[in-house]
Amino acid sequence: MKLSNLKGCAAYMALGLGVALSASAASAEDAPSWCGPNKASLALLDGFGGNSWRLVTTASGKEEAAKCPSITDYYYADGQGDTQKAISDINSMAARGVDAMVVFGDAGPAILPALTKAYRSGAVVVPYRVNVGGEAGKNYTRFVGADFVYDGESWGKWIKENFPDGANILFLSGPAGNSQGLDELKGMKNILDDSYKFLNPAPFAVTNWDPSLTQQVLSAAIAQHDNIDVIVSDFGPSLVGALPVFANFDRSIPAIATSDGNSLGCFWEKVHADNPGFKLFTVATGNDNVRLAVQWAIAEATGGTPPSEEVFKAPNFEDSTDGDPNPVQCRSDLPGAIYLSAQLSGDEQAKAVGQ
Incomplete structure (x- = not known):
């Protein structure tokens, strides 16, 4: 199996994907x-x-594609946060005659x-995770979303179980x-009812998923509120640099419901003994959403049986x-910036992030 790349994609080369998928592909x-x-x-x-x-997610998509020996060529392109480049990448793949595309449409x-044009040219087009608008069967083949309501319900159930009489919640x-x-x-x-x-x-404290802004937001919230029972965050690793702020206020880190990350788990192991209120519950961060999208794209392109699910539901991971x-x-022993909930092994993730 040949593995190809759009010229100038630095992230692609950093992932070390310039090897043939056939080396690991199933028979x-x-x-x-x-x-x-x-x-x-x-x-x-x-x-x-x-x-x-993204690096772990991309490596996960490559690993999933390698399970199918019918995939003869595998391409990757990084839009680099530039909408016009992302559009150009889609158009370039369509011009190459690529049979199937899995697209994270930031x-x-x-x-x-661009997706519609590629789809109408005959390609299988599967956007995933980010809603791009349009309709399946008209603008693309299938949209494979993530059930973020399900994540919120998972956090809510854990909060209710651990704080049955209500709680003060900070949602980031x-x-x-x-x-x-x-x-x-x-x-x-x-x-959760009105006792929470x-x-x-409303609707949430804005952090842009940025660790430095998260620290600013959390510091302001600690100064403003004497009692924070639970912090909910949809990207757990962004909290790690901010949580030591509680010590500056002589307060224990409260319970946290979030998504997983190796840096967060290791931080908890280091400090929880000195922070008795620091209960931790995580759901999977969602790298494997790409696997479901890859399965759909390959099934449609190769004549396989489509998956039974169209939406990725992140399972509970740690409690x-x-x-x-x-x-x-x-x-x-591994980098903090990996996600042990992912199917990709921790060692392979470390390679993907270049450490």
């Missing part, structure tokens, strides 16, 4: 049901591929015309108005209170 006898008999080429396109979460509806999310945070809030409110008070400005389904995880 036809071992191929999963979503891998059909028809030969096809596959492209994985990122709107932005330059952080550790720019949202701005890339819909990304950019203002982002749909992920809004869906997560909806999920929590599906579970949100301390942040420091009862160890179900796992106690808090830490691989101190």
